[in-house]
């Protein structure tokens with residue numbers, strides 16, 4: 001079967017709002033579902049697919065990744081891409097269940113499968129991952145937890161092991177409200193909800209507020225998990241470019257033209273850029289939001305990880321019109337497996353979020369909440385924060401110094417004053433995903449910039465490096481590997497393969 005011939009003549013629609021890679025995935029997917037391409041069919045190599053549709057290789061790779069995510073194709077290393085077994089079950093058991101066809105369409109970020117692959121690269125194979133935004137496991141407060149458990153001689157009260165309120169364990173909600181009061185956020189137990197990580201908080205907020213077709217304003221770039229949640233709700237993304245002064249004129253234009261339901265921001269130690277929104281910009285933003293009755297979702301996982309001057313007060317602390325929803329987590333300051341985050345918001349919103357939460361998990365795990373309560377009561381958190389902040393500051397400096405020394409001509413970046421990330425711009429014509437492929441061969445991974453944008457290939461010349469997870473020595477080794485990867489890409493002359501700038505998909509304004 002000449003697959004290439006069967007695909008030639010069908011072209012994606014350049015005027016469609018659907019990204020080109022999804023259109024290509026759709027064209028191939030149709031042929032798979034209709035059994036034009038039966039199980040086991042070998043599909044054209046990525047380069048050939050790109051040529052067939054007149055797109056960049058990155059787009060072709062993303063199309064195959066999307067199909068892989070849907071279970072329609074499988075990639076065999078060194079061999080190619082093949083049509084997967086669509087149905088499960090053996091013939092002698094009657095008709096098989098067509099799983100893939102039964103599933104709802106999955107709103108997929110182009111690079112999220114790449115991210116999953118990256119996160120799966122295990123440390124045991126000697127590779128260093130600067131990709132995941134994780135604290136160093138060696139700095140998890142294991143001793144503190146051990147002491148808490150050892151000291152709880154009366155053990156846990158059986159009443160705490162039954163069902164609790166969906167909004168969370170009362171004593172923890174109270175302690176979180178007190179912690180927020182220390183940050184200048186005036187709230188109360190009834191205005192705090194505990195969630196299974198802040199990712200769940202994001203999901204519940206979007207479930208409570210967003211319908212398909214609603215507009216959401218985000219900074220560009222921004223946290224990939226936010227993109228995924230907003231896309232899953234069917235919302236349309238309006239992006240505000242970061243990189244200079246905050247684009248208030250563009251925001252105002254969005255507010256007037258599209259009446260967005262929500263604006264999502266990470267004002268302090270932004271993920272991925274590390275940016276801190278200055279106080280004057282925070283005030284101006286709140287003035288504008290109040291005028292348009294805009295709900296502002298402030299995501300604040302990193303503000304306790306400060307390596308220099310204290311950041312300005314949070315938007316929530318400065319909010320006088322009641323439109324700021326505050327979201328945070330213990331994942332970055334303690335450990336991510338705790339899966340405990342929290343939202344401070346108007347009780348009406350929390351009430352609706354609690355209803356949505358009941359559909360998925362009734363309430364967040366009691367043991368994690370109980371443990372966290374004891375930890376907060378013990379007064380150990382500020383001590384732990386001081387320890388990790390001191391260590392992360394050293395790591396940030398070590399990575400910045402090594403990068404300047406070894407990759408100075410190839411990369412530029414600003415040193416962040418807190419958080420986990422160095423956001424680097426690639427100075428030469430090197431695409432971040434090409435560099436990632438080269439780097440993984442050297443035993444290094446990071447997140448390519450496109451992952452943080454709503455409209456790739458924006459970000460194709462940027463990369464995010466997390467400096468928190470590894471020791472200074474490992475960061476130095478990671479830099480040596482990055483320098484080798486950069487040299488490898490240059491030597492192979494692969495720079496020429498950067499997709500043409502005119503393929504950028506821009507938001508509609």
Ligand SMILES: Cc1ncc(COP(=O)(O)O)c(C=O)c1O
Nearest residue numbers: 133197198199223271329331341
């Ligand atoms: C800005 C931001 N929000 C939310 C999260 C999710 O955190 P959690 O582990 O609490 O779900 C992350 C994790 O990387 C993040 O960077």
